[in-house]
Structure formats: structure tokens, C-alpha cells
Amino acid sequence: MGRDLGELRKDLSIIDVGKGTARDERILKLKKQFRRIPKAAALIILLLLVCAIFSPLIAPHDPIEQNLPNALKPPFWQKGGSFTYVLGTDNLGRDILSRIIYGARISVIVGFAGVLVSGMMGTFLGVVAGYFGGKIDSVIMRLTDIMLSLPYILIAIAIIGAIGPSLTNIIIVLGITQWVGYTRIIRFEAMTLSKSEFIEMAVISGTRWWRILLVHILPNVLNSAVVLGTLDVGKMIIFEAALSFLGLGVKPPTASWGGMLADGRVYLTFAWWLATFPGIAIAITVLGGNLLGDWLRDELDPRHQLKA
Amino acid sequence: MVLNSELRTPNSELILEVKDLQIHFFTDRGVIRAVEGVDFSVRKQEVWGLVGESASGKSVIGQALIGVVARPAGRIVSGEIFFKGEDILEKSPKEIEKIRGNQIAFIPQDPTTALNPLLQIGFQIGEAFKYHRGLRTSSIAEEIVKVMKVVNIPSPEQRVNDYPHQLSGGLKQRVIIATALSCQPDLLIADEPTSALDVTIQIQIIKLIREIQDRFQMTMILITHNLGLVAKMCHRVAVLYCGRIVEEAPVKGLFKDPKHPYSRGLLASLPKGEKGNVELYTIPGQLPNPLYHPPGCHFSPRCPYASDKCQEIPPMEWSSEDHRVRCWRWKEI
């Protein structure tokens, strides 16, 4: 005869995970995920962050020091160029490379802060609209419709015209205009979640609405919000560039990629390097952000579980 | 037709022979051995049942028979499937497409997701006709109505132009059955054909399937977890546990005298009787993680009769002429 049934029952009420415990499995999973990160995109973002944080250490020259005798020197591979100014100088003799490295700061700040402000606003409004529905939802939706119909440039001009151009003000403008993208998507997710059984269970358990929003709904929409945010970083950088280009951005002589584009525009035909290199910097950064965002979205998609 | 009438003794010629089928799924977290050495054969005009719980591999076997095992994760690692004497695993995708829908038909579990919500049902039923028979649209219309009548869809001429959302669950399942029957297949595979339906509709569909099987002398494989359904519909049944067949017998034989501890456990744990002090039998423990099947007999950790020998995979043994078991100790228990 085999084992005692009662003993068997006790033994086997444990979760059978076979070899290794649940914790080991989680570590293994993380390691595998790490291997799948798109290297190029991560590298780009890493480079951006390094430039932004360590600019004084990396940049060969002072980005705002003017040096008129050395104005409009071409990059090192052209005639007249040298390794002192690797990518050449601008019309005021400032080193392009250093300005690009310092410009990364602006881009990083605007990118992340802009995403944070607009993301938080948009997610909050989306969650509220999705969970409560009814009149609150209608009001928020009408608000988003209004925001979408107004071009952000006009609002930027209006606001910055009133309070003056500065980094903080740019972030405010971006926050006010860009939250809409989050709200629509998060609202939909929140609506679907609100109908799911575990929310019903929370209500039955007596949990109050604010706790349901905080503990149940928010964590489950965070995935989508993060993905949207990552994809938006590139957008923010382009917007900053556009605003600076229009003279609504950071004040000179602070180096910003958009500002450099604006300044370099007039010299395009004969000193192309003033505008081209900042342009390339913008393009590469946006590409990196988008690639990372795409990867993140695929990673967090629950349908992507079974892969060969 | 009374549901429990004597099932006609089927012809003993084999239409399907499966030998040592192994299907594995290769995932990030390891290899899932969904089907681990399955052998069985189905005779012509027989209704053969495959019973198992989740992760037993029953649906995967059904998918393998019509060639839709999910790639690239799923792979038929080894084995042979002889349909009418030919190994369909050796055939090219084109040849398989000619067989699928035409000679081997499939009824999936959920009629709602199996139908395209944007196409009229007449069109969807007719697709098989178009592809396999190459008939022109004009002659197809007649055939479509004919097959709708076979499955008892009321007013078929009007309903041909309906869309799936206009139909109830029972009607949708009839449309699926009509689609499966349209080319008069030799073998019909039904994967949980009634689980998504209400119980009174279930009875209707069961009656319909039995009438059809009787009328067209079709061979049928019924894949399900519902033992009651098997008792009503099948001639023979095989019990699947974690990718292996553990017992196979004629229906009466299995229900009256189950030999494998798992089959016994399953039958004993079905709710019966009324509220009283009766406690249902529970098979101890739970289904193992599909990534880590226990060594030897997969059921041994949960088996009240397990011994050391069970660390080795028990072979299939015949306990009588038509009843086989995969257990070291079937004689003693």
C-alpha cells in the first residue's frame, strides 16, 4: 500500500514549482529580459544622459565663451579645420561640440520633466474620467477636445509672451499642452479595469473610492503610462527645439539644440555645421527614445509571453 | 432518437493511427512537454473520446491532427500520424491544406470567436466549398442551404445573409458544425463543442452531432474534460494526464471498472447526491507545473498507491482485450 492519504494531502498543498523557488525564477526572468534590451537605443540614451550629467568633464571648451577670431571654423576634416574644435565653431567662435554636449542638459531636463508633468496630469485625469464615468468623464473629455483643437504653438506664444522665456516656463507649457495624449488612452484602460472583477471585489470589501483608485487602478495603468512617456521624450525634445527655434525657448547664451538650429539657419549655405550637428543630435536622440519606447511596449505586453 | 440508444458497433478498420507523438513547446522559461509519447488508433465510424484536465495536452493533440500546432514555439518533435494509411506529418503544407477541412474537419470550442464577425454566415460556410470543391458561387448557394438544413438551422434561405452577432450561441455552433460538414469529411474532430453553451442548448447540439454521426457514418474524435459528455457520446475513451495516455477502454469499461488511480480519482471526485454529510473525494495535490513534470509516472506524487518503482515510466499494458492501462500496480489495486 502506498502513502497515507492524509499525509499526502498536507505535503501536496504546497505550490509545485518544480526545480527552484519562485524567487529564482524571477531572477532568471530579469536576466533574460536584460539580454533582450535593444542595445543601440539604450546606448543612445545612455550617451545622452552621460553628456547631460558630466558636461563640464567631457566638453573640451566652455560653451558660452566667445572667441570671435575663431568664428566659423569648419569641422576637423575640412580645410581650415583643426582638432581643437572638432566639429567647428559658430558665428561667435563657440565650440559646436561643447555646445552640443551642454545642450544635452536642456534636452534631458525638458524631455524628462516635460514627460513627468504632462504624464502625471494626463494619467490622473484619465484615471478619474475612466473610473467615475458620467458627468466627470464628459467634462474631462470636453476639456481634452478643447486642448486638442488649439495648436500648442499658439498657447506657447501666449504663455511665454506673458511670463517670458525660460526653461521652467517651457516645461509648464509642455505640461499644459501635452497631457491629452495620456488621458485618452489611460481613460480607456481605467474604464475597462473598473468593470473587472477584482474592482468589484474591492468594492464589496468596503474599500473606499480613493483607495481603489490609488491601489488598484493606478498600478495597473502605470505600464501604459510609462510606455507613452518613453515615446513622448522624443516629442518633448523636438518641441523644445521648435520653441527655441522661434525664440520662445531658453535664453541665449545657454546652449540648446533648438537654439543652435535657429542661429545656424542663416549660415546654412556656407557654414553648414552650425545647424547640421545639433540637428543630427536631435534626430539620434528622438530615434533612441522611440526605439526604447517601442521595445518597452512590446516587453510589457502580456501577450508576448510565449516566445521560441 | 433516444440519446442513450445502443451505439452501432463500428467497423474495425482503422482510419487514424497515432504512434509515439511528442509535441513540445519551447519557451523562454523552459520546454513544455505537452504531449509525451501518445499512441492511439481510431476505427472507422467510431466516436473516440479524449478526456483530460487543463494542461493534459488534449487540445494540442487535436491541433496536431489538423496541422495547426502553434509555431514557432510548438513543435512536433517526433511521432507519426497515419491518416488513411499515410503519414500526414510527412506531407507538405499544401497537401495538408487539401486534407484539412475536406477530409478532416474541426469544431472548435467557442463558436463566437471562431466566426468572423464581419462576414455573413452563408459566406463563411461556403468557404470550404469554394476551396475544396472549386464550385462556382451559383451552385454553392444550394449546397450551403442544404448543409444548413442538415444542422437544423430554421429558415436557412433567409438566414444565409445573417451576421454572426444576430445568432444565438446554439445557432452559431450549428453554423460551425455546418462549416465542418460542408465537404463531408471522413474524420470530425470536436474540441469541447458544447462547453461554451447553456445546458439546454448543449443537449440540442449533442443530439444533432449524434444524428449526423449516425447518418453520415462519420468517425469522430471528441476532446473534452466533461466525463458526462463522454458517457453520452463515445464508444471508446482515453484518459490523458500531463501528456500521456494513462488508460483507454470502451466507455462502459472505463466507467464501471477504472483501473488507473487517476481515472478512479476523477470519477470519484464528481459531485453526486445531495446535501448531506458526504465529502467528495479529492485527488490530493495539484497538477504539476507544465515546465517540470515529475520523473517517471507523472501522476506518482499524487497517487495513493505510489511506490519506488513509479520513478520509472510505466509501460502501457493490456488488462483485457480492449482495455489498456499505464500503471505498474494496476493488477493489485
Place this chain on the structure above:
Amino acid sequence: MGVLIELKDLKKYFPIVSGFIRKNHVDLKAVDGVSFEIEEGDTFGLVGESGCGKTTIGKVLLKLYEPTSGEVLFDGNDVTHLQGTALDEYRKNIQAVFQNPYASLNPRMRIWKLIGEPLMAEGWSAEQVKERVSELLDLVMLPTDCGSRFPHEMSAGQRQQIAIARALSINPKFIVLDEPTSLLDVSAQSSILNMVVELQKKLELTYLFISHNLAVVRFLSNRVGVMYCGKLVELADSRKLYLAPKHPYSQALLASILSPDPDLESQEIVLEGDVISPINPPQGCRFYTRCQDMKEGCKENEPPLLEIEPNHFVACYLY
């Protein structure tokens, strides 16, 4: 042992507005005048097919829906419309276990937080909750260390055990069980059913057991109500109903039980047609379109629910 729950002519309608320009207002009469009582300590089984309203009744009792009309009494008190603190108090007495083990647990919360949620809503501290959660895990035969895990690490059967533990955490008197085992394998089903029965005895619970699986309902219930299209068509003690169902629909339902016995000659009742939708139901008896014993009066007027034997009610003109 008195009556714990009483429903009096409960109605729940859902308005459906269709049409773009000219709005068409129609009511989905999910529950259309249902009355019954549940005695304390009993298990009341509510059976029917999809769309009959059984789940809606459960949700009304749980205060997830507000009744359109009618009364709900709990322990003699009128709880039909509650708000604020009265509602919070009521919620402590009645909890639920739902069908889907995957959807009823927040995938991002640890198990101890999930089980302890009703307690945290009450204001218990984390330590108190964790202590109580250990007790509860023991009660539902789960290992006490699994509190720090996440739901996806547990099997479907274990998740239902977690759901049961959560339902028990604040010591309710009454639990609504809505198809708790329909999505489980046979092996998990039997252990959950045993547990449910045992807990009822141990903790003196009253159950409303909603299911379409008649064999399971028979195993668990003292008293059974059969619903069709928003109405109660038969109400009787479980044994009486299963031995001799009176209403043609109950008879068809019972005949559709697939018992795992190949020799059993079951009576064949195959209903024609489909389950009626509760939007614009027919005028007379709702079942007449599928009834094989239909008579003259069935089309015009709805048959009332009458007591034909002590404690056995049927809504049919045949009696």
C-alpha cells in the same frame, strides 16, 4: 435560526438606449419580480441559464446594483437602499466569491494584501492584518508563507481558496458564491466544494450558491430556485426538486444533466429554440415559446408563483 435574507418582488431593469437620432428607450428586465427567503445556515441554490438574472440577484444583494423596485431585507432590516455608514456596516455582513480566479484578484497585489483588503478598509494595521491572514490561510488549507507571493504564482484552484479566505476575513454571515468552480478542473473543484461545505458548518455561514451546474447545486443546497428570463419559475427544497421537478423548464434542466454513467437511461427532453432575451419578453408565460405542454392561457397572462405543496412553489398553469 430565522430568515436571514428576504427578497420581495425584486426588480432590476437596465435601460438600453439605442438609435442615433431618434432615441429608442427599452428596458432589459434582468430581474422581474422575484421573491424568496433564505434561512440562516442554509445554502440556497439559484439555477438557470445565461441571461436568467441569477447573477444580477447576487449583485443586488452585494449592493453592486441598486434595485429598480422591490425590497431586500437582511435579518429583518430593510436594506433596499443604503448609503454611507449604513452601507459600510452592511458590507461587513455579506461577502462574495466570484467565478473567474484570474480576474478576481489584482495581479499587482501581494496575496496577504488581497486577503486582508476588507480588514484594511476597516482600518486595521498591517501587522494585525498579517496575523489574521495567517489564520485565514490555515483555514483554507494554504501554506501560511504564501502571503508574500503574487496571484500569478498560484494555480486556479488555489486562487479560489484565496478568494474564499478574503471573503471570510471580516467574519460575514452571508456569502454569495457565483459559479465558484465552473472554471476549475475537476480535481480543484472537488476540493473547493468540500471546503465550502466544511466552512459552512464550522463558521455557521449562510450561502447563496449561483450556478448552472445542477449536479453541483444538488450537492450543496438545501433549497433551490429555478430562474428563467428574470423570473422564478420553481422554488422548492432541493430533494423535492431533484426527485420530481414540476415546471417544464425545471424538468428540461434536470434532464440535461450529463451524468457519468453510460447505462443511465435519462429522460430525453430536448427543448426547441433558444433562450429568450430579457429585452421585451413575451406577454404571457415567458417559457411558452419552448414549452411542450403549452395550453391556451399560457400566451396571454403570466402564471403566478403558487404554493402547490408545502414550501414548493411553481409558476405554471399546469398546476
